[in-house]
Amino acid sequence: HLLPIFSSLRSFYNYRVYGNGKLPPPRELIGSCVADSPYICSKRCAVKTHTQNVCTDRAKFHHQLSRFGKTPMNSKEENDLLVHDMDIVPSNGTVFLMDIAQLFPSEKASRHLARDLSNYLGLRQQLPSLKDVPPDSSRYTDPERTKYFINICDDEHRYLREVLVGIGTDAYTWIRDYFLGSRDVVVSSREDFLELISKWQYDPCADGDYNNKL
DSSP states (O other), rough: OOHHHHHHHHHHHHHHHHOOOOOOGGGGGGOOOOOTBBOOOOOHHHHHHHSTOOGGGGGGGGHHHHHTTOOOOOOOOTTTTTOOOOOOOOOOOOOOEBBGGSSHHHHHGGHHHHHHHHHHHHHOOOOOOOOOOOOTTTSSSOOHTTTTTOHHHHSSGGHHHHHHHHHHHHHHHHHTGGGGTTTTEEEHHHHHHHHHHHHGGGGGGGGGTTTGOO
16 A cells, blocks of 8 residues: 655654664655665664665655556656666566555545455455544653654755655656556546545645644
8 A cells, every 4th residue: 555655754754763762864864775775674674774764765656566567667758757776576466556545434535445445355245344443642652752753844854845745746647647557456446546646746744734634
């Protein structure tokens, strides 16, 4: 599934800080997670790296998806969106693509998710309808471990947000124009799904209510 680009980086940064201590400032996490490598480090070695696998390149969902080999990748327009050195490992299987927001029943794009996922999996009985799950209020309770948390909407992170907007625009464009053109890629409520990920092209911090929506 796909995560909202801004909240995923902020949440992962704060998760790492809470579990492992202080991380480098976000401005030092722009680019790759591992120096001179397009890949992230394995879970076992991540805590030993400078970035602890927290970096803006993790938001390049389209680079990861391109490795399935579901698009032609034979035009300059497409390749300009996929500048990476990761191996392409073509898969004969199909891909069910969803935005994590589709797991919330209040989201318009979730209306047919249970049905469409049931059909994709070939289930004899349809999956139950989605239900709201209350947030875990006890997750981050230690003030000594939360003092290094970031608010990505702070002005000091303006350039970081510009980088993420650029990544989000490329990811949205590639998924819309190329990945969803494959017969092997399935989404639920296509137009609503596209409306969701189109938000990656914009800085959500321009909306003063951003933090209350996460």
